[in-house]
Structures are given as C-alpha cells and as structure tokens.
Amino acid sequence: LVRSELQQDWAGKWLAEKLSQHDSVASATSAPDNQEVRVERKASSPVVLYATSVETIEADDVADIVDQVLGVDAIVNIKKGGHVTGAAMRAAEEAGVGVLGMGDAMRALRDEDRLADYISPEVVFVSRGLRQHGAVDGIERLDESRYLVRREDLGDVTVLVATDYELTASRVRELIDAYDRFDAIAASNPNGTVTEEATEVARVTGIRILQWGPLLGALNNRWT
Amino acid sequence: VDLNGVIASLRTVAARSGLDRNDATWYLFGSILSAPRDARDIDLLVVTDSTDRALRLRTWLHDQPTPEPLHLITMTSGEEEQLAFVRNEAAVEIFPTSELGGPAAGL
Numbered sequence: 001l002v003r004s005e006l007q008q009d010w011a012g013k014w015l016a017e018k019l020s021q022h023d024s025v026a027s028a029t030s031a032p033d034n035q036e037v038r039v040e041r042k043a044s045s046p047v048v049l050y051a052t053s054v055e056t057i058e059a060d061d062v063a064d065i066v067d068q069v070l071g072v073d074a075i076v077n078i079k080k081g082g083h084v085t086g087a088a089m090r091a092a093e094e095a096g097v098g099v100l101g102m103g104d105a106m107r108a109l110r111d112e113d114r115l116a117d118y119i120s121p122e123v124v125f126v127s128r129g130l131r132q133h134g135a136v137d138g139i140e141r142l143d144e145s146r147y148l149v150r151r152e153d154l155g156d157v158t159v160l161v162a163t164d165y166e167l168t169a170s171r172v173r174e175l176i177d178a179y180d181r182f183d184a185i186a187a188s189n190p191n192g193t194v195t196e197e198a199t200e201v202a203r204v205t206g207i208r209i210l211q212w213g214p215l216l217g218a219l220n221n222r223w224t
Numbered sequence: 225v226d227l228n229g230v231i232a233s234l235r236t237v238a239a240r241s242g243l244d245r246n247d248a249t250w251y252l253f254g255s256i257l258s259a260p261r262d263a264r265d266i267d268l269l270v271v272t273d274s275t276d277r278a279l280r281l282r283t284w285l286h287d288q289p290t291p292e293p294l295h296l297i298t299m300t301s302g303e304e305e306q307l308a309f310v311r312n313e314a315a316v317e318i319f320p321t322s323e324l325g326g327p328a329a330g331l
Contacts, residue, residue: 166297166309195302
C-alpha cells in the first residue's frame, strides 16, 4: 500500500464520477475503496490514474505510487491549492507520469495521448513571459510554483506564482511556510485581489507581491 | 454532494473547534450551494479575528473528519470587509448558527 497520507478511499470513486461527465471520456471506473481510476477515452488511448487529495505531493509519494500502481499514467491531486515539490516533479518526469490537478486532468485527458506530456496553460504563459523578458538570461522551474529567474547583470530573483483569486494574509503565510525561499509573489490571476493585510505580511518578511505586469517591469531593475 | 450532510458535518467540526462568533464565522459558497450534484469541491470560507487563529484552525482541520473534497479559504474580518467576499459570493453562514457540538479544541 502507498503511504497513509495519500490514502483517501473516497478519492477514486469521486474522481471516476467527475470524469464520467467529461466530454472526452467514454467511461471512468474505480473499484470500491480503490484510488486507481481506469479511463477509456473517446479519441485516445485508455489511461490509469491515481486519485488523491493532499496538501503536498513529494518525491517519495510519486515513487510509492509508481511502484504500487501498475501502468499508472498520472497522479491526480483533487485538493485545490495543493502543491508538488521540485523533487516530486523530477521523479514524475523520470517515471513518465503526470502530476495533475483536477482542471489540468480534464484538459490532459482531452488533449494529450501521453498524460506526462501535458503542460498547463499557466506554466506556458509564465515560462514564455519570463523567457522573453529582455533582462532575463534564463529561467529554472524549481517546483510547481517557483521559478528561478537568472539575470547576469541585475542578480537572480526567485518568483513564486500564485493563482489564487483572493490572496489573503493567511495564504501568504502558508506560502512562506511551505516554500524554502522566494523574493516575490506574482499574483497571476488577472481577476484576483491581494488584501492589504497580505501585502503587509509579505512586506515584513522582505517579499514583494506584484501583479504579473508590474512584476515584469520590476525585473528590469536590481531587486531591492 | 449531499448539501445537508455537508452542512451537518461541517457544523459538527466547527462546534468542536471551540471557537465562537467573535473568533470565527463559517460560510459555504460556490457551486456546492447552486449545483451540489455537479460541484467539484466544497468551498468553505472561515472568517477569523486574526491571521494567527486562521493558521491554527487550518492546521487543526487537517486532522478532522471533514467532508471531501474540501477547499478552505481563510481571511480576517478586515480582509472580508475589504473584499466584500460574503456579499459578492453570496456565501451562506453555517456556523455558529448550529447548536451541534462536541468537546472544544480550544484553538
């Protein structure tokens, strides 16, 4: 059995029910008390998913699932706002397994024959915006949310991309606790709001919260 | 999703937290209210008197038997006032309107 933190007996049944309603899915089934979901797709090959709902997916979790779930194509984390560590991302990549949230799982099932090839529109948007920036010499994706932005002349900056609609003080403190180090939070949701308390919490810890456009502008200058 | 079951379950957990209206107010919002059968998750907002209390509550909730999949947002009453979240999202208060309860956690 996989690690107990990953075990939610309801998750497979719940995911199968939701996927069954999706246009690209012919059928989605899970055995009782089983987190494996077998998905027959209308226009692509069948896939095996592992459903869980956790705050964090780590490398050991990926290794356990790959070992125990024969032919698994992707791990689906139902938990909204859950995150994937950099080591887990690399372990999944090496194993050829996707690690997806619910929305991404729906898109990947529709668009990708091999689920591990899926890249979310948000990652494409952020990566392209940073790579095309005139002051940026390169980027490295550290984990699901953080990007190391290399600038030879101005110094490196670590940016955490937050997609929350409401970026509150407690959310900022959670992000600070969950991630090792970062210099800025990019509030990337164009319809999102950052509360005044969130801005203050970040400020006292030396972190700047910026909307996407202002972040790109700030990257033209030395980080202070 | 069984909306009445979700509300009863969350009210029980909220009562067990030992928090009263001055500490925290619990709301449901989103598709769980408008279309519970199709809801992808259970959107729960807890408005607290401080960020510290919100973080303690989040940690405590990890070990509670909450209905799943739960999506929790926490904010202080000042942040709620700034965002007008309850009004804009048509959130519905579910606690402390209940008298269900159990041993208090003393958060």
